[in-house]
Amino acid sequence: MQIPAPFEYARATSLDDAIALLTRYGDDALVVAGGHSLLPMMKLRLARPDWLIDINELHELDYVRRHGDELRIGALARHRTLLESAEIAALFPIMTEAERVVADPIVRNRGTIGGSLCQADPAEDLSTVCAVLGAQAVIRSATGERVIGMDEFHQGPYETAVEFNEILVEVRIPIRPRSSSSYEKVERRVGDWAVAAAGGSVTLAADGTIEDAAIGVTAVGLSGRVTDAEAVLIGHRPTDALITEAGRMTSAAVDPMTDQRGSVEYKRHLAGELTQRVLKRAIARARRQEA
Numbered sequence: 001m002q003i004p005a006p007f008e009y010a011r012a013t014s015l016d017d018a019i020a021l022l023t024r025y026g027d028d029a030l031v032v033a034g035g036h037s038l039l040p041m042m043k044l045r046l047a048r049p050d051w052l053i054d055i056n057e058l059h060e061l062d063y064v065r066r067h068g069d070e071l072r073i074g075a076l077a078r079h080r081t082l083l084e085s086a087e088i089a090a091l092f093p094i095m096t097e098a099e100r101v102v103a104d105p106i107v108r109n110r111g112t113i114g115g116s117l118c119q120a121d122p123a124e125d126l127s128t129v130c131a132v133l134g135a136q137a138v139i140r141s142a143t144g145e146r147v148i149g150m151d152e153f154h155q156g157p158y159e160t161a162v163e164f165n166e167i168l169v170e171v172r173i174p175i176r177p178r179s180s181s182s183y184e185k186v187e188r189r190v191g192d193w194a195v196a197a198a199g200g201s202v203t204l205a206a207d208g209t210i211e212d213a214a215i216g217v218t219a220v221g222l223s224g225r226v227t228d229a230e231a232v233l234i235g236h237r238p239t240d241a242l243i244t245e246a247g248r249m250t251s252a253a254v255d256p257m258t259d260q261r262g263s264v265e266y267k268r269h270l271a272g273e274l275t276q277r278v279l280k281r282a283i284a285r286a287r288r289q290e291a
């Protein structure tokens, strides 16, 4: 049986308390939210914190709320909350579609958006969603707050810009008119991590051309956005040929590995095919918003 190395446990009673605990214990401490990624890492001894700072009592970080032209999501919002949010489904169907295929109900009941983004697993779905939506991360420490984009937040597999004495407190997603989005994942069985997945978002101009586009892929060796494929879309009418080209470019840009989930060739094919599908759905949805 795998058991974690010994550790001390502290339950934070407020955000200030959590930050004070992190500041006191330095890099010997880790925050625990849903625990669905951290506890398996501790059991495998890939993570060995001396202190676990439990933030589950910080209900002030568990929300989804509109603020002007942004949707703000607290770091402790559970996957289930995001999946069931009618506001998210209307504004960002990419997130609802991703949440439907994140793990299983048990994991979704406890796992949080903050834990997902901070874990930064290359096969994690919400990182792609947040990158595609142009989200910003709000990070708090004892000295104040900073707000950074997802390109700065994610620094590589399992690495983020969150320092040992900081907490991710909120994710802010801009709400844009005539925009919509979609996500599609191929998994070996229900609840599994992605073999490959893609997310896309499109904003249409008043004349029907593509004003802005974002493409992101999951589990295929490329973090962040596929900017070259995005660039071929912007300023043009969305035709089948254009979308095929964006899919081809995405397929060429990814850098997957052969593993038990599939070969390099298969994952490349999926990245291109899924990109085309999500772009088509995002465009159709953005058009319906115009009507």
Ligand SMILES: Cc1cc2nc3c(=O)[nH]c(=O)nc-3n(C[C@H](O)[C@H](O)[C@H](O)COP(=O)(O)OP(=O)(O)OC[C@H]3O[C@@H](n4cnc5c(N)ncnc54)[C@H](O)[C@@H]3O)c2cc1C
Binding pocket: 030, 031, 032, 033, 034, 035, 036, 037, 038, 039, 075, 076, 101, 102, 103, 104, 107, 110, 111, 112, 113, 114, 115, 116, 118, 119, 123, 124, 125, 126, 162, 166, 167, 168, 169, 191, 192, 193, 194
């Ligand atoms: C069986 C299984 C299948 C899964 N399948 C999928 C899947 O298909 N797709 C997918 O995307 N995910 C999947 N997951 C991961 C799941 O989504 C987790 O919930 C998520 O990765 C971590 O969220 P958490 O709240 O449990 O984080 P935790 O495990 O509590 O924390 C993860 C890391 O983030 C840090 N952290 C947590 N919150 C904060 C914060 N607010 N500020 C700073 N640091 C913080 C912790 O210190 C830790 O290092 C799966 C997990 C399991 C167990």
